[in-house]
Amino acid sequence: MRSASQLKFGEKVLIKNIDSSHPSSRRILEIGFTPGQEIELMNVSTFNDPLAFSIRGTLIALRRNEADCIEVE
Amino acid sequence: MIQHKSSEIPLITLVGPPNSGKTTLFNNLSGSNYKTVNYPGATVEYSLGKLLPKFGLKANLLDSPGIVSLVPNSPDEEVSIKSLFSHPELGTPDIFVITIDASQLSRHLLLVNQIKKCNINFIIALTMSDILNRKNYDVDQVKLGELLDCEVIKVNGRTGNGIPELVIRLNKYLGSNGIKKCNNTKIPKFPAEELIDVFKKNELIESQVIFELNGSKLEPNIERANRQLKILVNQKSKIECYKIDEKTIRIDKLLLHKSWGLLFFLFVMTLTFTSIFWLAEPLIVLVDNIFGFLANQSLKLFGYGWFGDLIANGVISGTGSILVFVPQIIILFLILGTLEDTGYLARGAMLIDKPLSKIGLNGKSFVPMLSGFACAIPALLATRTIPNRRERLLTIFIIPLMSCSARLPVYALLLAFLLPPKNSWLGGFLLAGIYIFSIASSIVIASIVNKLKNRLINTIDNSSFILELPAYRSPKFRVVINNTYISTLTYLKKAGPIILILSLFLWLITTFPNINTKIEAKGLNQEEILRITKTERLSKSYAADLGKILEPVMTPLGMDWRVGISLIASFAAREVFVSSMALIFKVTSDENTLQSSIVTAMRDAKLEGTEDYLFTTSTIIGLIIYFVFAMQCLSTVAVARKESGGWRIPILQILVFSTIAYFLTFIAVNGLRAIGLN
Ligand SMILES: Nc1nc2c(ncn2[C@@H]2O[C@H](COP(=O)(O)OP(=O)(O)OP(=O)(O)O)[C@@H](O)[C@H]2O)c(=O)[nH]1
Ligand SMILES: [Mg+2]
Numbered sequence A: 001m002r003s004a005s006q007l008k009f010g011e012k013v014l015i016k017n018i019d020s021s022h023p024s025s026r027r028i029l030e031i032g033f034t035p036g037q038e039i040e041l042m043n044v045s046t047f048n049d050p051l052a053f054s055i056r057g058t059l060i061a062l063r064r065n066e067a068d069c070i071e072v073e
Numbered sequence B: 001m002i003q004h005k006s007s008e009i010p011l012i013t014l015v016g017p018p019n020s021g022k023t024t025l026f027n028n029l030s031g032s033n034y035k036t037v038n039y040p041g042a043t044v045e046y047s048l049g050k051l052l053p054k055f056g057l058k059a060n061l062l063d064s065p066g067i068v069s070l071v072p073n074s075p076d077e078e079v080s081i082k083s084l085f086s087h088p089e090l091g092t093p094d095i096f097v098i099t100i101d102a103s104q105l106s107r108h109l110l111l112v113n114q115i116k117k118c119n120i121n122f123i124i125a126l127t128m129s130d131i132l133n134r135k136n137y138d139v140d141q142v143k144l145g146e147l148l149d150c151e152v153i154k155v156n157g158r159t160g161n162g163i164p165e166l167v168i169r170l171n172k173y174l175g176s177n178g179i180k181k182c183n184n185t186k187i188p189k190f191p192a193e194e195l196i197d198v199f200k201k202n203e204l205i206e207s208q209v210i211f212e213l214n215g216s217k218l219e220p221n222i223e224r225a226n227r228q229l230k231i232l233v234n235q236k237s238k239i240e241c242y243k244i245d246e247k248t249i250r251i252d253k254l255l256l257h258k259s260w261g262l263l264f265f266l267f268v269m270t271l272t273f274t275s276i277f278w279l280a281e282p283l284i285v286l287v288d289n290i291f292g293f294l295a296n297q298s299l300k301l302f303g304y305g306w307f308g309d310l311i312a313n314g315v316i317s318g319t320g321s322i323l324v325f326v327p328q329i330i331i332l333f334l335i336l337g338t339l340e341d342t343g344y345l346a347r348g349a350m351l352i353d354k355p356l357s358k359i360g361l362n363g364k365s366f367v368p369m370l371s372g373f374a375c376a377i378p379a380l381l382a383t384r385t386i387p388n389r390r391e392r393l394l395t396i397f398i399i400p401l402m403s404c405s406a407r408l409p410v411y412a413l414l415l416a417f418l419l420p421p422k423n424s425w426l427g428g429f430l431l432a433g434i435y436i437f438s439i440a441s442s443i444v445i446a447s448i449v450n451k452l453k454n455r456l457i458n459t460i461d462n463s464s465f466i467l468e469l470p471a472y473r474s475p476k477f478r479v480v481i482n483n484t485y486i487s488t489l490t491y492l493k494k495a496g497p498i499i500l501i502l503s504l505f506l507w508l509i510t511t512f513p514n515i516n517t518k519i520e521a522k523g524l525n526q527e528e529i530l531r532i533t534k535t536e537r538l539s540k541s542y543a544a545d546l547g548k549i550l551e552p553v554m555t556p557l558g559m560d561w562r563v564g565i566s567l568i569a570s571f572a573a574r575e576v577f578v579s580s581m582a583l584i585f586k587v588t589s590d591e592n593t594l595q596s597s598i599v600t601a602m603r604d605a606k607l608e609g610t611e612d613y614l615f616t617t618s619t620i621i622g623l624i625i626y627f628v629f630a631m632q633c634l635s636t637v638a639v640a641r642k643e644s645g646g647w648r649i650p651i652l653q654i655l656v657f658s659t660i661a662y663f664l665t666f667i668a669v670n671g672l673r674a675i676g677l678n
Helices: A025-030 B021-031 B075-085 B102-116 B129-134 B141-148 B163-174 B190-207 B220-234 B246-255 B263-301 B306-323 B326-342 B343-358 B361-373 B376-385 B389-401 B405-416 B422-456 B477-511 B527-541 B542-557 B561-569 B578-583 B594-605 B617-629 B633-644 B648-674
Strands: A013-017 A038-044 A051-055 A060-061 A070-073 B011-015 B048-050 B060-063 B096-101 B124-128 B137-139 B152-154 B210-212 B466-469
Touching: A013 A025, A025 B190, A038 B246, A060 B343, A070 B129, B011 B021, B021 B048, B021 B060, B021 B096, B021 B124, B021 B163, B060 B405, B096 B102, B096 B137, B096 B163, B102 B124, B102 B129, B102 B141, B102 B190, B102 B542, B124 B163, B129 B137, B141 B152, B141 B190, B152 B163, B190 B210, B246 B263, B246 B343, B263 B306, B263 B343, B263 B422, B263 B594, B306 B477, B306 B578, B306 B594, B326 B343, B326 B405, B343 B361, B343 B466, B361 B376, B361 B389, B376 B389, B376 B633, B389 B422, B389 B633, B389 B648, B405 B422, B405 B578, B405 B594, B405 B617, B422 B617, B477 B527, B477 B542, B477 B561, B477 B578, B527 B542, B542 B561, B561 B578, B561 B617, B578 B594, B617 B648, B633 B648
Parallel strands: B011 B060, B011 B096, B096 B124, B124 B152
Antiparallel strands: A013 A038, A013 A070, A038 A051, A051 A060, A060 B466, B048 B060, B137 B210
């Protein structure tokens, strides 16, 4: 099972599931990361963390450990 | 101020996700000038206004901080959401106007779904449809209204498009008294499992109301037919307009580059701080000349007696010492405002999140800390966007260390003493050096406090960084200039009266009771008489009595009570240090400018009772260090108490920062002297 934090640049994948045991999982869902949506890794900041994803036409930055709870196909 | 709890005038509250255009709409409807910024989380406090008379509807209008959902993510957000439905002073609103970004429908409709379940009246103001239009798309507001079963009106708070229609609808609800206030509004539970379905529903709505514009204007019915077709075609496929704009992607490839993104960020910050000094220099000289001239003229006009002294040194120098630095403050606000409006700040927060999290802060601490360079008070309020309580408290703790604009006059004076005249480029570097030093110190202090962990700040919860990066935009200079004007005015209104009153008070205690000093004037010229009179008067003044108490504290620093008095005065507001120095040391002003006349007086001043100079390289560096650390501003203490919810943080700040300031000054002065640098 891959998570969003393991994506390569330019790779477009669909979200499969959000791990609900993560404390930020609710906010991640609320901000638009829902299963079935396509995401793409757009930018990575200098220390490899946080990561910026494109979702629903917006750029959203997340910490690596938060991106970990987004399971992708 | 607020006298309408009894609801004679209806209350309209603007609600919406962050960066959806609430404040822009609020300003347009109420004629206010609140700050609008391309950063999610610009508004942190409720602000109240009234609908402009031209709209013909009497109503109060409330702007609110942006929220993603009605389920709070932090204690601060919880308070904010509760006040939406029942404001502590204004009660329950008669109607919500929910601002929804048309270019982000499927995300923003979540809030509409939730508010629908709360038994409160609302209408939807659809913003940013001009952005969709630019991508050759549009949104069908009628259809959207049908699907959501509520009123939807396209508005643009920046151009005023759609505002009259919005007011007509509001009037229909409120004006006819037909509205029934919802008394039993309450926020139901929203289980996380439902979220996925809500989003699915919203995606479906989105795909039904967004349609592609064809270059040429079509007849409405053809357009409609066309749209129907498009929807059929597009039903399952992705809608092209929901792509991040190419320009933003290209700029981010550079500015968020993995290796030099951070370097570029540091470069931008350094440039910001150095240019404050460089750009402002000519303007400062100008204002300084004007006040120096005024002070001179009034001395000539009113004579060199106590009255002339009051006007020249009490009133004019007092006012001058505030106004001289207005150019620097304006330039600081202009640069910060431009950065804010481009959308770069959110990137800055992302780039610096990792380093900041190492010392117990958060990427979201960045914007509050940066605004701390203008003033600590709005910066403390801005920490409300940090969801984690511990990180928020730590940010509040170190914000007073950010070199706020009130320190600029002090540094400018002290640097003018150190530097040869007319050397402004070096001044710019030294000022940037002080800024970097203060940032470095706050990092060290934050990491120490973070290590002490729960002893000082005892809360732990989930640390998180989720931030929307808004699309880049070329800054709207009208907006930037307007924001700058407002911020500068606020600064002057806040600082002006305190500084003027304190300057007058200082003048009184340094002049009385020995106002008519008699001295042996034989064989002395005018200037020497003035100097000796002033010294004599000061040494027998109330300030001197007070100062004697300070003497034992000041002597180890190589300074005397006269500096001590100025330091005490600067506890009310830092800028007062400058006017206090002018009052105490300045005698006449042969020089053209206020600043250089103070500097000249400082160069002449002797340590009391000795022949040693009071101000030397070492004492001046000591003073700079003192101002870097000391917790001096009373309003900051008050706001820190309110924002941290208790006295613990402000008391710690006063104790810790003042102790550090004193000891480091002591070490600096004596250390420099030990190595031979006087
Ligand atoms: N193109 C366009 N830009 C808009 C419109 N409305 C607002 N903006 C811009 O969008 C940005 C955000 O607007 P604000 O009014 O500060 O948004 P807000 O909802 O108050 O944001 P927060 O206070 O952070 O929750 C600003 O830079 C505005 O100039 C609009 O209709 N069209
Ligand atoms: Mg706002």
